[in-house]
Amino acid sequence: MKPLIYLDNAATTRTAPEVVDAMLPYFTESYGNPSSIYSLGAQNKEAVTKAREQIAQTLGAQTNEIYFTAGGSEADNWAIKAAAEAYEGKGRHIVTSAIEHHAVLHTCEYLEKRGFEVSYIGVDENGILRLDELEAAIRPDTILISVMFANNEIGTIQPIKEIGEIAKKHGILFHTDAVQAYGQLPIHVDDYQIDMLSASGHKLNGPKGIGFLYIRKGVKIRSFVHGGGQERARRAGTENVPGIVGMGAAAQLAHRTMAERAEKERQLRDYLIRRIEEEVPYCRLNGDRTKRLPNNVNFSFQFVEGESLLIMLDMEGICASSGSACTSGSLDPSHVLLAIGLPHEIAHGSLRLTLSGETTKEELDTVTEAVKRIVERLRSMSPLYEDFIKGKNKA
Amino acid sequence: MYSEKVMDHFQNPRNVGEIENASGVGTVGNAKCGDIMRIYLDIDENQIIRDVKFKTFGCGAAVATSSMATELVKGKNIQEAMQITNKAVAEALDGLPPIKMHCSLLAEEAIHAALWDYAQKHGITIEGLKKPKSDIHEGEEAEDEEY
Numbered sequence: 001m002k003p004l005i006y007l008d009n010a011a012t013t014r015t016a017p018e019v020v021d022a023m024l025p026y027f028t029e030s031y032g033n034p035s036s037i038y039s040l041g042a043q044n045k046e047a048v049t050k051a052r053e054q055i056a057q058t059l060g061a062q063t064n065e066i067y068f069t070a071g072g073s074e075a076d077n078w079a080i081k082a083a084a085e086a087y088e089g090k091g092r093h094i095v096t097s098a099i100e101h102h103a104v105l106h107t108c109e110y111l112e113k114r115g116f117e118v119s120y121i122g123v124d125e126n127g128i129l130r131l132d133e134l135e136a137a138i139r140p141d142t143i144l145i146s147v148m149f150a151n152n153e154i155g156t157i158q159p160i161k162e163i164g165e166i167a168k169k170h171g172i173l174f175h176t177d178a179v180q181a182y183g184q185l186p187i188h189v190d191d192y193q194i195d196m197l198s199a200s201g202h203k204l205n206g207p208k209g210i211g212f213l214y215i216r217k218g219v220k221i222r223s224f225v226h227g228g229g230q231e232r233a234r235r236a237g238t239e240n241v242p243g244i245v246g247m248g249a250a251a252q253l254a255h256r257t258m259a260e261r262a263e264k265e266r267q268l269r270d271y272l273i274r275r276i277e278e279e280v281p282y283c284r285l286n287g288d289r290t291k292r293l294p295n296n297v298n299f300s301f302q303f304v305e306g307e308s309l310l311i312m313l314d315m316e317g318i319c320a321s322s323g324s325a326c327t328s329g330s331l332d333p334s335h336v337l338l339a340i341g342l343p344h345e346i347a348h349g350s351l352r353l354t355l356s357g358e359t360t361k362e363e364l365d366t367v368t369e370a371v372k373r374i375v376e377r378l379r380s381m382s383p384l385y386e387d388f389i390k391g392k393n394k395a
Numbered sequence: 396m397y398s399e400k401v402m403d404h405f406q407n408p409r410n411v412g413e414i415e416n417a418s419g420v421g422t423v424g425n426a427k428c429g430d431i432m433r434i435y436l437d438i439d440e441n442q443i444i445r446d447v448k449f450k451t452f453g454c455g456a457a458v459a460t461s462s463m464a465t466e467l468v469k470g471k472n473i474q475e476a477m478q479i480t481n482k483a484v485a486e487a488l489d490g491l492p493p494i495k496m497h498c499s500l501l502a503e504e505a506i507h508a509a510l511w512d513y514a515q516k517h518g519i520t521i522e523g524l525k526k527p528k529s530d531i532h533e534g535e536e537a538e539d540e541e542y
Binding site: 307308311324343382385 | 430457
């Protein structure tokens with residue numbers, strides 16, 4: 001068995017040992033309910049508060065503006081559904097982008113079925129939101145703009161500052177899905193004029209099943225889960241104390257190491273991009289070259305289908321992902337790759353490699369060699385490549 | 396997700412390649428949904444399939460079904476080849492995940508398309524063989540949601 005090379009950190013990350021260490025006592029020793037009076041419980045209230053503070057600090061937010069959720073998808077659902085409900089007196093129009101995560105897109109579709117109107121703003125060929133289109137879409141009844149901080153597939157970082165300004169100018173609530181960006185990029189909610197922000201623990205070496213929604217003080221937003229008084233009665237249910245502690249520890253760790261890690265990842269990212277571009281013919285880098293998450297590499301290889309590529313990489317111990325139809329569980333390739341204008345057959349041949357702070361140059365050398373070999377092999381079996389070569393020879 | 400047999404045929408596909416001056420060539424599927432299959436047949440004067448080759452752009456299941464389909468038709472006469480259904484291809488691979496069943500349909504269609512090409516070139520009629528639905532760039536939406 002070859003050593004595992006894990007390059008799917010946008011899917012999930014390894015929980016950091018120090019995060020696990022921070023969490024462990026809250027399973028077996030300090031297992032009390034934070035809502036209880038006795039100290040076994042009450043001390044856990046402090047642990048939850050501490051985690052909330054750790055997170056608030058990273059965002060320049062106030063402690064009571066952080067609401068724990070079961071993850072990024074829940075935070076997105078909550079932000080959009082509850083804002084829609086709270087502000088429908090003002091209007092029933094929402095603006096978002098065409099390349100959002102499905103947690104946002106499917107929530108918007110859900111609202112469309114219930115009488116809301118949604119404008120899906122397009123992006124340019126690098127996946128950057130068209131700001132003029134965004135501004136043109138705003139109407140007197142627009143109540144929410146929701147645009148992701150950075151894209152999960154192609155890593156493109158959005159002009160969040162400009163979007164925040166547009167939202168502010170028009171008096172519209174601004175939500176950002178920062179699941180991929182939080183812990184990778186510095187985010188200050190006031191600088192960006194963000195009203196709500198979603199994040200997830202397991203994308204930044206924290207545990208799975210925990211995330212949070214930042215809600216700016218003063219934003220009217222309905223309770224998402226009704227029940228007890230937890231999370232200021234907006235999201236009821238006994239707190240996931242180990243998860244919350246892990247989320248806090250992971251947030252702190254990610255922000256402490258951010259500058260150094262991002263710089264290292266950027267260098268490795270650009271090294272991998274350069275090698276693939278130089279050594280694998282007929283490939284295309286998807287996403288913006290510089291306005292890009294430090295750990296994201298996304299290529300399309302012409303005449304090759306993504307799932308085949310992933311299975312062959314897996315056989316060599318390399319974990320990656322693709323936007324091909326076969327890996328999305330549907331027959332359509334990724335909506336993100338189609339939105340940046342890729343034809344279907346090229347969208348089917350995409351490969352996403354996402355680095356971590358632990359990724360090494362040697363690993364990337366191994367991966368480059370594997371990609372070269374596998375792409376060549378799949379092309380030798382591809383009727384599209386055969387036609388292309390024959391056409392080329394004729395010409 | 397895939398059976399051992401599918402993985403075997405994906406990793407070690409049988410009969411990959413082209414046949415020069417093939418008796419019949421059929422290409423089906425479309426790039427839009429991510430699968431294109433091309434089958435080359437070498438058919439002798441007794442209407443026996445002497446050789447068969449394929450090229451496929453597609454997922455693991457698409458490659459494996461192409462490979463299995465070529466194994467199943469090799470050495471058969473054209474009437475026997477006509478009897479090979481997508482179900483038979485899938486069964487020979489110990490089954491396919493439901494979402495991948497369309498791949499096996501593609502294999503059946505590719506064989507039929509190659510036989511049609513052979514029949515056209517030789518001015519014969521093969522019982523039960525219909526003209527392939529379309530070329531690879533048309534009629535793509537229709538089958539999307541069947542499975």
